[in-house]
Amino acid sequence: MKINGNEIKPSNVLQHQDTLWAVVKVQHVKPGKGGAFAQVEMKNLIDGRKLNERFRSEDKVERVRLEQKDFQFLYAQDDMLVFMDSDTYEQIELQSEFVGDRAAFLQDGMTVTLDMHDGKPIGINLPQFVTLQITEADAVVKGQTQSSSYKPAVLENGVRVLVPPFITAGERIVVDTSEVAYVKRAD
Template sequence: MVSAGDFKNGITIELDNNIYQIIDFQHVKPGKGAAFVRTKLKNIKNGGVVEKTFRPTEKCPKAHIDRKDMQYLYNDGELYYFMDVETFDQIALGEEIIGDSLKFVKENEVVKTVAHAGNVFAIEPPLNVELLVTECEPGEKGNTAQGATKPCIVETGAQVLVPLFVNEGDTLKIDTRTGEYLSRV
C-alpha cells in the first residue's frame, strides 16, 4: 500500500479495478480546508488519462508490473506468437493487445511483454530498430527545400517519412515510439 502523501511520478497503483501510472501529482494546501493531492493518472491498459484528487492519508495498493524479454516469433493472421528467451515457453496474444506496437518489429526480434498478475496487456518494442527500405520513390531534383521528406515503405510494411536522399535498398534506423527516421545505417 502506498499513501497519497507518498505519490511519485511513475508509480503504478490499483484503483477501481484498473491499473494506473502516476503521470503528475501536486500537493495542494488551500488557505481554508484540508490539504489534498491532485494527480493525473494514466490507465495502463487502455491509455486513457484521468485526473483525481486524494486526501494525503488515503492508501492505494501498489500494482506490480512485470516486464519480460520475449522473442517475437510470427503472426498467423489472428494471433501473434512470442517465446520466453529464458524458459522457451511460448504464448499467443491477440491483435487487441498488440495494437500498433509491432509495426516496426521484424520476426525473431526481442520485445518486452508488460503483464500484471500474469496477464499480458501490452508489448514494448525496442526503442530503435534497423529496417530495410523496400519501396521508395526517387527524390526529385530541385525539390530540396529544408526538411523535405518523402514516404517510404520498410520491410515490415510500415510507412516512414524520410529525407529525399534515402533510396530503395537502404537500411534505416527508426524510433519505434514516434515512427520517425533517425539515420541511415
C-alpha cells in the same frame, strides 16, 4: 505496498477501483482554503481509459510492482501473435490489438519485454530502434536542401515514414518504434 497520496509519482502503477492504472501526470495543489492534495492523471492498463483523481496526503493507495519478463517473438497467425518465454521456453499467444500499431515492427526472433501482473501480460515494450529497408521513396525535387524538408517513404513492413531527401529505395534505415520516425542510415 501502500503509499500515501502525496507520494504518488509519474510512472507508478496503482491498484485503484479494482483495476490497474499507470500514473501519467501528478500535480501537487495547495489551495488557500482546505488541505493540500495531489491531482493525478492516470491511464487504465487494461482498457486504456483515462481518469483524473484527487488524493489527499492521508489517503492510502496500493502501489503495484510489475514483473518484467523477456519474450522472443516467434510468428503471427491470423490476429494472434506468438511469443516464447526466454527462460522457460513456454509459448503464449497475444491478440495483435495488444501490441497495437507497433505490431508492424515485430520481426522474427526479436526480443520484447512484457510487463506482467499476477502472471498475465498487461503491457509490452519493443526495442526502441529497428533497422528496416525502404521499398518506396519519392524522388528528390531539385532545389530542396538536406535540412529543409523530408519526403515520404514506405518501409518493408508497409509503414510510412518521413525520410531526408538523400535516402532512396533499397536503403536500410534505423527507425524509432515509439515515434515511428527516421533516425539515421543503417551501417
